[in-house]
Amino acid sequence: MSGEMIHPDIRMAQTLPSRFYTAPEEFKRLKGAFNGWQFVAHAAELEANTVLPVGHMEAMTGEPILLVKGEDTRCLSNICTHRGMRLVPEPCAKSTLQCRYHGRTFDLDGTLRHMPEFEQAIGFPSKADHLHRFPLQRWMGLYFTAMEDAPLLPWDMLEKRLGFLTPEAFTYDPSRDRDHTVEANWMLYVDNYLEGFHIPYVHPELNQALDYAGYETETFEGGVLQLGKAVEGDVMFDLPPGHPDEGQAIAAYYLWLFPNMMFNFYPWGLSVNIVIPVSPTTCRVLYRGYVRDDELALQGAGSVLDTVEHQDQWVIEEVQKSMASTVYDRGRYSPTREQGVHHFHRMIDRFLS
Numbered sequence: 088m089s090g091e092m093i094h095p096d097i098r099m100a101q102t103l104p105s106r107f108y109t110a111p112e113e114f115k116r117l118k119g120a121f122n123g124w125q126f127v128a129h130a131a132e133l134e135a136n137t138v139l140p141v142g143h144m145e146a147m148t149g150e151p152i153l154l155v156k157g158e159d160t161r162c163l164s165n166i167c168t169h170r171g172m173r174l175v176p177e178p179c180a181k182s183t184l185q186c187r188y189h190g191r192t193f194d195l196d197g198t199l200r201h202m203p204e205f206e207q208a209i210g211f212p213s214k215a216d217h218l219h220r221f222p223l224q225r226w227m228g229l230y231f232t233a234m235e236d237a238p239l240l241p242w243d244m245l246e247k248r249l250g251f252l253t254p255e256a257f258t259y260d261p262s263r264d265r266d267h268t269v270e271a272n273w274m275l276y277v278d279n280y281l282e283g284f285h286i287p288y289v290h291p292e293l294n295q296a297l298d299y300a301g302y303e304t305e306t307f308e309g310g311v312l313q314l315g316k317a318v319e320g321d322v323m324f325d326l327p328p329g330h331p332d333e334g335q336a337i338a339a340y341y342l343w344l345f346p347n348m349m350f351n352f353y354p355w356g357l358s359v360n361i362v363i364p365v366s367p368t369t370c371r372v373l374y375r376g377y378v379r380d381d382e383l384a385l386q387g388a389g390s391v392l393d394t395v396e397h398q399d400q401w402v403i404e405e406v407q408k409s410m411a412s413t414v415y416d417r418g419r420y421s422p423t424r425e426q427g428v429h430h431f432h433r434m435i436d437r438f439l440s
């Protein structure tokens with residue numbers, strides 16, 4: 088496939104053909120896009136428990152992993168190197184990891200410490216007997232790992248915009264956890280996220296809190312940043328002097344990282360959405376909430392999250408049904424309102440070629 092399935096000029100480009108939202112072959116080819124950097128957890132999730140099995144990574148990549156807090160926090164395989172038992176079933180604060188099958192024990196850095204009945208084994212232990220270690224990147228208190236070599240994301244550029252919020256100090260609020268199954272291809276969820284074009288039509292409540300005319304979309308290598316502007320008198324960020332967006336009434340920063348991660352920064356804190364592909368026509372969306380200032384959570388663009396979510400799910404499930412049509416295949420992009428969707432489709436195009 089050429090790199091030009093999606094024309095680089097948005098004014099001429101057509102959207103992704105509908106088979107990408109329905110066909111099992113395309114679904115399978117795109118699974119590899121999930122092997123790059125993926126959100127694991129926020130540092131606050133390692134406060135009560137120091138060993139955290141991360142279930143969503145397995146759902147996306149097939150690899151069960153552990154996040155382990157220490158002087159040097161690590162991302163380890165959660166598979167016992169003996170005969171493959173799942174090592175840690177749930178979050179804990181243990182100081183060694185003992186397999187429940189035959190007692191193999193590991194230190195928290197993944198080194199094999201003890202194995203019964205192996206005195207006569209030759210060449211044991213070897214490197215393969217320690218737990219596999221995956222790369223781990225920490226950015227403003229958020230941990231990311233990757234299943235294969237992946238180019239680094241523009242963390243510095245993003246930190247200049249968002250670092251003033253000190254997200255590393257946010258607290259984890261499990262009451263905000265959600266796990267929704269949506270009857271739509273994961274890319275329809277992303278497409279919808281990447282434009283504010285639909286806000287006046289689909290989200291009447293949110294539309295009252297946001298200044299639609301001022302909505303901005305910025306694309307960069309690896310993602311998209313959207314800026315929601317506050318209407319007069321509503322809650323907005325208190326931007327420090329010298330901030331790149333100083334003087335603007337910003338109600339929300341919506342950051343998307345390829346292919347499936349959404350970080351929604353509001354004055355009250357951060358809401359994260361992780362989209363997990365399940366089948367060509369089904370995905371799961373996990374929500375996590377990290378709080379900066381609880382009192383602000385009832386005001387402005389960040390206060391109507393559940394309502395907005397249901398409205399989005401309704402619209403993309405409707406679109407999914409249409410993807411099976413024999414008369415609809417591709418649409419066109421609004422050059423002023425759908426730059427994010429176009430950017431995403433270009434990335435998909437490049438990934439496939």
Ligand code: FES
Pocket residue numbers: 167168169170171172186187188189190191
């Ligand atoms: S599988 Fe873990 S000790 Fe045997």
Ligand SMILES: [Fe+2]
Pocket residue numbers: 279285286289290395399
């Ligand atoms: Fe929406």
